[in-house]
Amino acid sequence: MNKRQISAQNTKKKLITTALKLIKEKGFDSINVEDITKASNVAKGTFYTYFKRKEDIVLEISRMPFNDIKDEIALMKNANLYKKLKHYFHRFMEQVEFCGIQVCREWIKNVIDPNKVPENLDDKKWFYDFEMLKNILEDAIKNKELKKDTKIELLAHIIICELYGMMVCWCMSDGKFEPLDWTDKFCEAQLDKIFEPYFNK
Numbered sequence: 001m002n003k004r005q006i007s008a009q010n011t012k013k014k015l016i017t018t019a020l021k022l023i024k025e026k027g028f029d030s031i032n033v034e035d036i037t038k039a040s041n042v043a044k045g046t047f048y049t050y051f052k053r054k055e056d057i058v059l060e061i062s063r064m065p066f067n068d069i070k071d072e073i074a075l076m077k078n079a080n081l082y083k084k085l086k087h088y089f090h091r092f093m094e095q096v097e098f099c100g101i102q103v104c105r106e107w108i109k110n111v112i113d114p115n116k117v118p119e120n121l122d123d124k125k126w127f128y129d130f131e132m133l134k135n136i137l138e139d140a141i142k143n144k145e146l147k148k149d150t151k152i153e154l155l156a157h158i159i160i161c162e163l164y165g166m167m168v169c170w171c172m173s174d175g176k177f178e179p180l181d182w183t184d185k186f187c188e189a190q191l192d193k194i195f196e197p198y199f200n201k
Helices: 003-026 033-040 044-050 054-074 081-099 101-112 125-142 152-172 179-198
Strands: none
Touching: 003 033, 003 044, 003 054, 003 101, 033 044, 033 054, 054 081, 054 101, 054 125, 081 101, 081 125, 081 152, 081 179, 101 125, 101 152, 125 152, 152 179
């Protein structure tokens, strides 16, 4: 990467970090593009070099840490499916808590509000998360940990519903419980039971 590319990457990262801070402090609807660029100390036009609209920066906020999670799981070559899924659940909810309830509400709006549906469905957070889970399960079949006829789509839907259910409940309770604690308890109580019929014995 040359100096210009590094500078562009740093500027984009600064905009994302600043937007996250402002959303956590004031809420998504209370800020605009000018607030983000002013706090980032960059020209307003610079924002549109990287993003088409304010909503797009929320998608980036949701993607950045989850790319890291994907890489972490790829490095867990000797770990079994339970450990990989537990790691995914834990890190997923860790990021949800870190980004805060305001950002979490925007992720949910992106999924349930038809007026916020991106042109490309792959850009929706739900589809992105769902595909990541499917990949983890597909790898478990390749590694012969799960049977060939494992219902990947069904299991990925069940798991993503648990994760998004936790997010929605957290938002509805206005942050009155700790999603990370709930996630760890769910993994301990349910994960083995959900997958037990599909394990190769």
